[in-house]
Structures are given as structure tokens and as C-alpha cells.
Amino acid sequence: MKVDVLLGLQWGDEGKGKIVDVLTPEYDMISRFQGGPNAGHTLIFNNTKHVLHTIPSGVFREDTENVIGNGVVIDPVIFKSEIANLKQADVAVEKVILISKKAHLILPTHRMLDAASEQAKGKGKIGSTLKGIGPTYMDKTGRNGLRVGDTEADNFKEQYDTLKNKHLALLSHYDFDTTALADLEKEWFAAVEEMKAIPFIDSEHHVNRARVAGKRILAEGAQGSLLDIDFGSYPFVTSSNTIAAGACTGLGIAPGNIGEVYGIFKAYCTRVGSGPFPTELFDDNGKELAEKGHEFGATTGRPRRCGWLDLPALKYATMLNGVTQLIMTKADVMSDMDTIQVCTHYKYRGKVIDYLPYDICNFEAEPIYKEISGWKADLTGVSSADQFPSQLNDYIAFIEKEVGVPVKIVSVGPDREQTIILD
Numbered sequence: 001m002k003v004d005v006l007l008g009l010q011w012g013d014e015g016k017g018k019i020v021d022v023l024t025p026e027y028d029m030i031s032r033f034q035g036g037p038n039a040g041h042t043l044i045f046n047n048t049k050h051v052l053h054t055i056p057s058g059v060f061r062e063d064t065e066n067v068i069g070n071g072v073v074i075d076p077v078i079f080k081s082e083i084a085n086l087k088q089a090d091v092a093v094e095k096v097i098l099i100s101k102k103a104h105l106i107l108p109t110h111r112m113l114d115a116a117s118e119q120a121k122g123k124g125k126i127g128s129t130l131k132g133i134g135p136t137y138m139d140k141t142g143r144n145g146l147r148v149g150d151t152e153a154d155n156f157k158e159q160y161d162t163l164k165n166k167h168l169a170l171l172s173h174y175d176f177d178t179t180a181l182a183d184l185e186k187e188w189f190a191a192v193e194e195m196k197a198i199p200f201i202d203s204e205h206h207v208n209r210a211r212v213a214g215k216r217i218l219a220e221g222a223q224g225s226l227l228d229i230d231f232g233s234y235p236f237v238t239s240s241n242t243i244a245a246g247a248c249t250g251l252g253i254a255p256g257n258i259g260e261v262y263g264i265f266k267a268y269c270t271r272v273g274s275g276p277f278p279t280e281l282f283d284d285n286g287k288e289l290a291e292k293g294h295e296f297g298a299t300t301g302r303p304r305r306c307g308w309l310d311l312p313a314l315k316y317a318t319m320l321n322g323v324t325q326l327i328m329t330k331a332d333v334m335s336d337m338d339t340i341q342v343c344t345h346y347k348y349r350g351k352v353i354d355y356l357p358y359d360i361c362n363f364e365a366e367p368i369y370k371e372i373s374g375w376k377a378d379l380t381g382v383s384s385a386d387q388f389p390s391q392l393n394d395y396i397a398f399i400e401k402e403v404g405v406p407v408k409i410v411s412v413g414p415d416r417e418q419t420i421i422l423d
């Protein structure tokens, strides 16, 4: 069996958690392959909202294994609180969650370094979620990191102290206040002990054995393609490969064993944190998207910046990921709009271009829009595609034609039930 991948095509928060939850009955295993608690994946069912940060979004469906892959970075303290929430929701966590021994650990000092680095950048700050993601991946690639499997070593405390001392030296350069560290460490070590209740596995073997045995596996992306460390709007990106290739390195799946790639996007765009956003709106339309879409970060609560759909960016993300099926969310948020704009090209340094240029941080990519009629209909109660207003069908057809990939799922509200599978 090939492994399918679901990932975001924009700047994150496209609705990955919701759609993974909807698709989970089709799968035996859901696996996260990159990112960490910077992610906030929201699931709503039975009138209850759940937000997951590290744990895959298949966790609420019975008989599904949820693997946290080697490419993920884990903060034991946040993981512990996610486990506590799941236990409250009667999820048998020890049975359905597995953690790769090769996943890296976020230390309290990684979080401090994240904060110190952002402070030092001043106006140029990334707008990080401050969960310690960047510094943890830096230690991974710098070959200094601590991994989940290390927690079982006799000298784990020694390994921890070595890394912590390196961090303290760096923090002193930043003149960063570390007085809270003793308390944070206590909490962290207690959480590491609790984490040991969840099986630590050689996830690359586990995932490939399952694949060979014919198990259906879905790899769940975090963040979005435009936040990818290589292809996003660098340096305003996250520190991992968020694109489909990240599923190969973050789980140990060979490229030839990737099957469907579901690319998910909002019917408009949002971005949280700093960095270029060509179609960003500062007018009433932007306010309307933010208000109706409840556009606040699921991890930090920060307001998300909102704008029109950006086709050059969507095409770029589709190319990088080899997307085979598109999923569109939040069309219901645009229900009151008379007209909708879609960016098809940019005016960039005197030329009209239809691709994302190298330097959009220093030179403005001014969007050129095509105007499309709004559907002016409440979509939240729609139960099948034949109830779609014609303007929505036109919008979908236009996107399919431009991007060259079919839209297979349209989400019309945050609830699990508000999901339309197209033929």
C-alpha cells in the first residue's frame, strides 16, 4: 500500500485537522511527520471543539493508530496537557498513540532561545509561535539535539545538562532572564516521565511494516507549503519541510511509496505572524473574512491576517507537493460577499508575472485580480454538491482549471458533518 499525504497549500490553518478527522475512517494509521506544538489543528464534532498540537488528528476515531514520526519535535509539557485533554474525552491514549524514538525534544531553554532570538530581531521578527521550534531543529541539524529515545538512557540527565549549558551560554549573550528555568525544568522532567506511558517505537520500521501489510496510512502535515523552510517566504517560515517530501524524511517513507497527495486550501488566504502576503486585505472585506471565519490562531490566539485567494502561490504549492486532489475549506465564510477577487498574476518590478518571485520580502508583488460573482447563499447546511449555488461551482471550476488538479472535497463549516465529497 502507498502512503497518502494531506498537507496545507497556504500559510497554515487551512483546516487540516478537520479534514484528517473526516478521512480517518478510511485509514488504519495517521502519522504526523514534521512540525511540533507550533501547530494547532481544530476538530469539531458532537458540539465539542478539540485542538491538537503534537498528536495526529485521527486520535478520536476508534481502531486508528496515531504515530508521531521522527520528523516531529515534541515539548513533553505540551504533550502532557494534550494527553490529559484526550483522557478527559475518554480516548484510550496508551493504545492509540505511538511516538518515534527519533523525534527530537523541545527543552525549556529552546523556548527561551526562541523568545530571545525574536526579541533580538525587533521589527524583523518572524512572528514565531515561541514554542521553541526553530532552536530545536537547529540543534537537530547541528547534531546536538536530544531525542525521545534518549530519555531511556541512564545518562539522560547528563545529556540534558550538556545541551542546557550550551543554551545558557547562548542565552547569556542575549542577556536573557533565565530565573524561571528551575521551575520549568521540574515541570519538564515530570512530563518526560509521564510521556513514557506512551510506547516509544522505531517508527520507520513500524510504518513500513504496516504499509507492506496493506494497512492504509495517511501522513498529516502541519503548517503550510508557504511556510516551508526551503520554499516558503524565507526567512519568514518555519524550520521544517512542510511539503510532501517532508513526509518521506519525517516518517522514513521512500518517495515511490507516496500515493495520493491531498492539498488543502482555504477559499481565501490567511497568515499569522510576519512576512509577505501579497493579497492581504486591510479593508472591510478583510475584516469580514476575519470575523466570519473566526480567524484567530489555534495555538497562540493571535488574529490571523486575511486576504483573497492567491493562485500563483497555490499553483506553486501544488507543483512542489505533486498534489493529486484539492480540498477547499471555508467557502461558507464568503457567503455574504457580492463579488470575490482572485489573484491570477502579480505586477512585480515593472513586469506582469504568474509565479511567486524569489524576493517578495524586499520588492512588492502587487496582485492582479480577476473578479468573480459571489454565491450569496448560506452553505453551512448544504448536504450534497447538487445544492451548491452555480457561482460556487464556477469558482471551483475556475480554480481547477488554473491549478490543473480536481477539487474533491469542499468543507462548508467547521463541524465534521459539514463536509461535501465531490464525485
Ligand code: GDP
Residues within 6 Å of the ligand: 008, 012, 013, 014, 015, 016, 017, 018, 039, 040, 041, 042, 043, 044, 292, 293, 294, 297, 298, 329, 330, 331, 332, 333, 411, 412, 413, 414, 415
Ligand atoms: P489547521 O491548522 O489546518 O488544522 O487549521 P486550524 O484548526 O488552525 O484552523 C482552521 C479553523 O477553521 C478551525 O477553527 C476550524 O474549526 C475551522 N474550519 C475548518 N473548516 C472550516 C470550514 O469549512 N468552514 C468554517 N467556517 N470553518 C472551518
Ligand code: IMO
Residues within 6 Å of the ligand: 008, 011, 012, 013, 014, 035, 038, 039, 040, 041, 126, 127, 128, 129, 130, 131, 133, 134, 221, 222, 223, 224, 227, 236, 237, 238, 239, 272, 273, 274, 298
Ligand atoms: P498549523 O499546523 C499557521 C507560523 C508562525 C510564524 C512562522 C514561524 O496549525 O497550520 P514557528 O513557531 O514555527 O517558529 O513560527 O510560522 N506558523 C504557523 N502559522 N499555522 C501553523 O500551524 C503554524 N505554525 C507556525 O505564526 O509566522
Ligand code: MG
Residues within 6 Å of the ligand: 012, 013, 014, 039, 040, 041, 042, 298, 299
Ligand atoms: Mg492551525
